[in-house]
Amino acid sequence: MNRIVLVSIAAAGSAALLAGCTPAVPVSGAASPLEVTAAVTEGQQARVLDETFAELAAADKAKSTDEFDVRIGGDAKVVRAAEYKQQSADDGPTPAVLPEDMQAVYVSSTEVWPRVMVGVSEQPSEDLTPVVSVWVQENVDTPYQMRSWAHMIPGATLPKMPGPSVGADQLETTDEVGGTTAQAVMDDYVKLLKDGKDSDLNDTFTEDTYREQLFTARTALTKTAKTADGKYADTISLTEDDTYVLETAEGGALVFAPVRISSSLSVKDAKVSVSAADEPLVDGKLVDEVTHEYRDLVVMYIPAEDSEELPTVVAADHHLIRASPDGEK
């Protein structure tokens, strides 16, 4: 009996001691902040870039955009398709070289969609400037997709951007930046393109070779039309829904604005023609009227409000995608 009591007391004591020594069930605390606040990490960037250029390489090999499955779309797919057409002609030009190696990748820190990612490539060759490419993710279920690209304007410099682990603020086109908005700046630039170099707006932007090219072409075509007793007209428009804005490190902004240009030339008592390189892009039979359609990308730098710099086009390309007698379909 005494032994039973003794063991019972010992057991109870042991249990009590152990109960006091066993810690309570832990509860969750607050997690540390994210180490990489950008929408994509460098690893994610690398996956997107690798897959993009793998698709591009396959398409270049097949000379067909049928190979574009996931990573290339939008204007980039349209423009590349036009380049493949041009390449298919005898002595046709080779498609633009888009280097896989990047000098920098600008990512967004936004938590909403669509999201943008921008790559600045190495220089493709000695006589070509680096390529600025834009990837867009429409929503969480769709992949980042290269939508457009443009070569840098010779002599232009891209502004400093937030680091890749932080990411840049992705702004709306109507958000104030540099004392104005991206929308207002791009509207002014498009107006300048329409009005020509005599526009009052010409002095509000740094000179760039893109608009010089447009103005030169317009002058030549206008002269041609006048000579042939015809007409020349062009329309220039922004695709605002596909315009993206990233805030720079100094409080300015980089605007990635697709621009659509349609230029129509008509003549009387004559026949229009296009260059041999553009011949594969002719859609229809050209007689006395031809309309060239372009899908361009303009990358505009808007400096911070306290800067004395002017808004500057830092990259732009003029991509012909179609020539037809009846204009845009």
Added chain:
Amino acid sequence: MEKDVSLRTTGLIAGVIGVILLIVGFIANSVRPPEAVVAYAEVDTPVVVYDPDFVTISPDGQIAVEGSGEIVAYTARPVDAEAWLDEASYSLVTGLPDWETLSTRSVERVVASPSPSPSPSASASPSASPSPSPSASASPSASPSASAAPAGEFIAADGRSSDLWRDVWTGTDRVDIPVASIPTGLTLVVMSADNSALTGTELSLTRTINDDWIAPLLWWGAALLLAGLIALVVLFIDLRPAQSRSESWIAARKAGAGPKPGSRRSRRAEGATIPQASLDETPEGTESPDIEADEATAPESVPDDAKASGGHEGSQDNDRGEERS
């Protein structure tokens, strides 16, 4: 005798306490809960989600999810994971009600069409130009393809993009993810590659138990038990003969014969003491020279009495010398 009994009783009491301590120690040792704990929950959805706050419970632990076939675990920004989960049925691990159980909350969603069909307009619209030839070029679509091809280990489940995923772990029938390898602040989303239901998830934890007292308790118990055993053994041994002999010896020492003849004790017993010099016999004013003369001529000039006395002194010195030695 009373002192011996008291020591023996104390030893026995110490032994009893030692036994109690040992019993308590061994029971505590045997019922001590394991430090490594696995909390488990059954699930029946194709996706299991751990939010970034919850995984702070066990920073050194490991998360495992079981199912059949290939299982993939991803991390994503919480806002991205939340957007992705809007179109998925999933089980969110919400808590740890006890050490062995995970609590979960199932969220059922009607999954939308996995791959919205892209709409490339391939129709060749007739040209408005007088030319009868239709356009041979297909109008390209600007809409993105919604089906992402598998990219390495990142699987586009249900044709949905995998671009939101940052880290990936894969396994067959079971995937294990060390919590320490999950970047802080990210949501963990585990799914079956074929959209089949997962069966369970577990989180391994380390439970820190304050059991440092058990080993000392056992050692103390053993020591006291040993003392008690010694006391018990002594209890059964008859020490009375030895005690009797010891007491007799002591008594004999106390009540034995007189001192050995010629020894110091015998001389003391006979009354021999250190001789006392008479100060009166020494002439006044001649103290120092007499002493010097006596010392210088001591071997020849000392009278018999004095010799005897001196001999006694010498003997006394010798005795002192013996005492010193």
